[in-house]
Amino acid sequence: MPGRITPAEGRYGGRDAAERRAERRERFREAGLELFGAGPGYRATRLGDLCKAAGLSTRQFYEEYRTLEDLLASLHLYVNDVAAKAVLDVLPDVRDLPAPERITAYVHAYVRGATGDMRHARIAYVEVVGVSPRMDRQRLERRAVWIDLVSRVADEAVARGEAPPGNYRIAAAGLIGAVNGLMHDWVVGWVDATLEEIADELLQIILGRYKITI
Structure with a gap:
């Protein structure tokens, strides 16, 4: 080559x-x-x-x-960055809101950022799966970034007295795994749902685990 x-x-x-x-x-x-x-x-x-x-x-x-895999790896990082930016962009506007409203804004921003261009969603959740050990490592590294972000959201809720203390990093890892699985199945057509329904389901999972009521 x-x-x-x-x-x-x-x-x-x-x-x-x-x-x-x-x-x-x-x-x-x-x-x-x-x-x-x-x-x-x-x-x-x-x-x-x-x-x-x-x-x-x-x-x-x-x-x-x-190689073409180099381009795929670059695109995988790019589409993840687009989704992350969508979440980070809403932070200043919602930081003083109650936890249910903050988390609702985060989840809907993520779904919009991840699926605003369906090409991004297909690359992030489908095309990179099982390509190579190198791509598997990159996927795990990016998953760790998202786990850190979700963990910070949980820590913030605990610090404000909006959620009981606990080890929410385990929950964050489980949540990100669920997000990836659900989004993969939605992109390939195995889950028949609107994006609003996808976002609402993810929201219920998060709020239920953190014992936060709307």
């Missing part, structure tokens, strides 16, 4: 090497989102198909990535 080729330096067409590289990566990312997340899927996508969709050459691909 060819290795990465060092891109040419200097300006071309009014853009320097860094600008050209950023544009290439964006075009490959959009092509990957479309083919992995809406088209044939990661496993059925060939490099030539990806480059054709991006309007770029295989040589240009290898200037940015070593």
Whole structure:
């Protein structure tokens, strides 16, 4: 498999090497989102198909990535970041609200962020599953980030006297596992529900475990 080729330096067409590289990566990312997340899927996508969709050459691909899995890994992190940003963006607006309202806002923001683009949802919950040990490690690492976030929400509720003390990290791990399983089944069509119903079900799981009533 060819290795990465060092891109040419200097300006071309009014853009320097860094600008050209950023544009290439964006075009490959959009092509990957479309083919992995809406088209044939990661496993059925060939490099030539990806480059054709991006309007770029295989040589240009290898200037940015070593393999298609590298692009998948990058997209997996990207779609997770989009979902996380959706949650973080609501924090300033709800930080002073009671726990039920805060958590409701968090859950609905997460669902919107994770599924606002269905290509993101398919990549996050379906396409990355079982690809390789490397991708499995990355999935676990990102899961740990979400577990930390949910744990902080629980600790905040305990500190405010809104939830009884307890080891909620175990609950957070169970919750994230349930989210991944439920979202996978919803994306592939095994669960027939609206996004509102998905969000409400997740909300009931969280509030029930933390013993918080609406």
